[in-house]
Amino acid sequence: MSQDVTRGQADSAEALVSSGAASALRVALEQYDRAADKLNLGAAVREVMRHPKREVTVHFPVQMDDGSTSVFTGYRVWHNVTRGPAKGGIRFHPLTDLAEIRALAMWMTWKCACVKIPYGGAKGGVTCDPKQLSIRELERLTRRFTTELGEMIGPDSDIPAPDVNTNAQVMAWMMDTYSMHRGYSVPGVVTGKPVSIGGSEGRQEATGRGVIYTLQEAAKAIDLELQGARVVVQGYGSAGESAARFIAELGARVIAVSDSRGGVFDGDGLDLPLVTRHKQETGSVIGTPRTRAVTNAELLELDCDVLIPAALEGVLTERNAPRVRARLIAEAANGPTSPEADDIFRERGITVIPDILCNAGGVTVSYFEWVQDREEFFWSIDEINARLRRIMVRAFEDVQRTAVEHDVDLRLAAYMLAVSRVAEATVTRGFYP
Secondary structure: OEEEEEOOOOOHHHHHHHHHHHHHHHHHHHHHHHHHHHOOOOHHHHHHOOOEEEEEEEEEEEEEOOOOEEEEEEEEEEOOOOOEEEEEEEEOOOEEEHHHHHHHHHHHHHHHHHHOOOEEEEEEEEEHHHOOOOHHHHHHHHHHHHHHHHOOOEEEEEEEEEEEOOOOHHHHHHHHHHHHHOOOHHHOOOOOOOHHOOOOOOOOOOOHHHHHHHHHHHHOOOOOOOOOOOEEEEOOOOHHHHHHHHHOOOOOOOEEEEOOEEEEEEOOOOOOOHHHHHHHHOOOOOOOOEEEEEOHHHHOOOOEEEEEOOOOOOOEEOOOOHHHHHHHEEEHHHHHHHHHHHHHHHHOOEEEEEEEHHOOOOHHHHHHHHHHHHHHOOOHHHHHHHOOOOHHHHHHHHHHHHHHHHHHOOHHHHHHHHHHHHHHHHHHHOOOO
16 A cells, blocks of 8 residues: 655645645755755756655554554655665654655755765654554554565665654564564664664664764853753653753753653752653653743743753744743754744854754664674674764764854754765766666
8 A cells, every 4th residue: 555656746845845734844945955055056966855765655554452443644755865775763643744754854864964874864654643552552553564664664775763752662563574574584674673682782872972972062162061051951752861861960950851741840950860750650741849840832941051952843933032042952853943043043142053963873873783783793882882972073073164164053064064965975876867
């Protein structure tokens, strides 16, 4: 029941951009166009890179625990694969649609190029609410979706990874399903797996750790002392929780965190182990003892030194950007800031570490995992973290140098680097036939 979608069909990128559901795609395309304008890209390569290479939409049945059958819709998009196999996460979310997946796949292309990881960009997702599914229903959904994508994914073609509402267990089911169809184990088909079946040490915390490595470099550049700095984290999932924990270890005070239900605040600094334990026990940070409740909207506008958006895209816009009081914004989430908000932050002197640089620690350690699986030789956590730091620091220095040379902000500098690298690969390979 899979269907390849070509550029000539009615639901083209431009058609989706005009819909209300396509804000993420509008942002992704505008960010790309700004970089393409600055680079004076040729018309042909510019048009090629503006469109996804391949898209698949699948509709598949899943038997529920009560014996009924529900039909779910899933997506997988390859944006560009000139620099290597497609790479990108799988998300399970009730608002996931093709426009969102297109945007996320494009961002993955630039992210991999920004940190010089030899991958192209991809993304996938299923429109569902995993919080309403039992563990067995979630497994059946995952295995059926994997089967629908069976001819598209593979260790040499497309390597999925965890994303919103997916985790190491979901990757284990995907790897097992793909392997059962091949007749032998193929650990390299996904990354973010449990260590016991070929996963990498350090992968779960890699995104948060990479955020902190780039944040440290940015803080030096703007003379911000992290010791005692007030930090706010929106989104207390894997990336947000680890970023909060790591920056607290550097002596910062995390004064507020939130999840999808709301947030908690303590001006003297949160007891993060208590917050984490409370969320594990109740499913939310809300109600953590000795804290004051704040909404997600209020949290973004708190008086702080560092703001880490670590949830979904589109949370910082022209509506709230004038009221954001952070000196430094570190984008642990994909696409949290609109171009209009970027313009406001630049005018106000607020530094933004762009997502394609800031949160690239996850895909970097995913790359390490893929290499280890193919070599069947695994590295220590110290070696992984040292390699990750080198890559993230080098990438930040490249972006910072480009920003200074061209008198642009870090976002445009990161895009100029990434887009130019993908353009060079595209021109070098040429247009087949």
